[in-house]
Amino acid sequence: MKKIAVLTSGGDAPGMNAAIRAVVRTGCENGVKVLGIRRGYAGLMEGDMYEMNIRSVSDIIHRGGTILHSARSRKFCTEEGMQEAIKICKDNGIEGIVVIGGDGSFKGARDLSVRGINCVGVPGTIDNDIACCDYTIGYDTCLNTIMDMVDKIRDTSESHDRCTVVEVMGRRAGFLALNAGIAVGATAILIPELEFDIERDILERMRRTQKTGKRHFIIVVAEGVNDKLVAQGINGVSSLAKYIEHNLGVESRATVLGHVQRGGSPSVKDRVVGSQMGSYAAHLLLDGIGNRVVAMQKEKIVDFEIVEALNMHKSIDLALYDTAMEISI
Numbered sequence: 001m002k003k004i005a006v007l008t009s010g011g012d013a014p015g016m017n018a019a020i021r022a023v024v025r026t027g028c029e030n031g032v033k034v035l036g037i038r039r040g041y042a043g044l045m046e047g048d049m050y051e052m053n054i055r056s057v058s059d060i061i062h063r064g065g066t067i068l069h070s071a072r073s074r075k076f077c078t079e080e081g082m083q084e085a086i087k088i089c090k091d092n093g094i095e096g097i098v099v100i101g102g103d104g105s106f107k108g109a110r111d112l113s114v115r116g117i118n119c120v121g122v123p124g125t126i127d128n129d130i131a132c133c134d135y136t137i138g139y140d141t142c143l144n145t146i147m148d149m150v151d152k153i154r155d156t157s158e159s160h161d162r163c164t165v166v167e168v169m170g171r172r173a174g175f176l177a178l179n180a181g182i183a184v185g186a187t188a189i190l191i192p193e194l195e196f197d198i199e200r201d202i203l204e205r206m207r208r209t210q211k212t213g214k215r216h217f218i219i220v221v222a223e224g225v226n227d228k229l230v231a232q233g234i235n236g237v238s239s240l241a242k243y244i245e246h247n248l249g250v251e252s253r254a255t256v257l258g259h260v261q262r263g264g265s266p267s268v269k270d271r272v273v274g275s276q277m278g279s280y281a282a283h284l285l286l287d288g289i290g291n292r293v294v295a296m297q298k299e300k301i302v303d304f305e306i307v308e309a310l311n312m313h314k315s316i317d318l319a320l321y322d323t324a325m326e327i328s329i
């Protein structure tokens with residue numbers, strides 16, 4: 001193995017820079033050249049890359065985002081795009097690539113691997129929705145950002161005796177909403193993995209807590225429940241806030257936290273896990289092993305074949321949800 005490359009793909013996540021740094025330094029320390037590919041697979045197809053060294057990744061461990069930039073590429077999903085990427089790899093002597101991203105990025109890594117370019121996936125997404133991993137890089141920082149934001153919202157919600165409905169990211173998964181919901185003491189938490197009824201799971205819970213003297217409320221809603229809300233006649237969180245105000249007479253507001261959730265300096269956990277996973281992935285490539293996804297299970301770093309990883313299923317922690325419902329009253 002003489003030359004490997006690293007790219008970040010899909011939505012960025014705090015801690016990706018720690019992973020890039022680990023890949024580059026592990027490669028350099030073991031005598032291989034490391035190329036940084038800009039803008040994910042889109043940059044790969046265009047040959048947008050540069051040689052990195054141990055100093056190229058100085059002063060990045062504390063920075064959010066990704067110094068390599070990220071993108072989602074439709075063209076790469078076509079055979080034409082794939083062939084362009086393979087040609088660029090062959091022309092540039094790239095024998096292996098560390099792909100830092102989510103499930104969609106790993107499908108590309110699998111397709112490249114079966115065509116002869118060894119790839120290793122590193123799970124980087126705030127959503128924590130990668131089935132083979134207990135933990136994905138960026139999740140902890142994102143949870144802390146949501147908590148900080150909702151703590152601020154709570155101040156004003158409390159001052160005005162209001163209900164605030166907060167929509168958080170997570171794509172089709174509710175990991176962010178559930179864990180942030182318990183951390184901010186949300187009266188109700190809506191996640192896509194669980195069926196819900198607005199009357200029973202929001203209004204009734206609010207009425208019950210009102211009787212004990214509660215006057216302000218936080219409701220956390222995962223963005224992935226929007227279809228289920230629409231099926232109950234509610235068109236998004238603003239509409240849900242109006243519905244609550246109309247039915248309970250509690251002044252209500254909606255906040256969509258949006259992309260602020262993806263930014264910020266990575267937490268200790270994301271710096272450490274990013275470093276561990278990046279180093280582990282580079283060592284796999286150095287050993288001539290590809291077509292793998294690095295994962296964290298029970299605090300240990302392990303790896304799986306990409307197809308096996310993509311076919312796994314991860315469920316929400318129902319006990320945690322029950323705890324939240326029992327104590328957020």
Ligand code: F6P
Pocket residue numbers: 011102125126127169170171223262
């Ligand atoms: O996967 C990360 C994520 O932030 C999701 O939580 C969200 O649904 C999506 O990306 C937003 O994507 P974009 O940045 O393209 O709007």
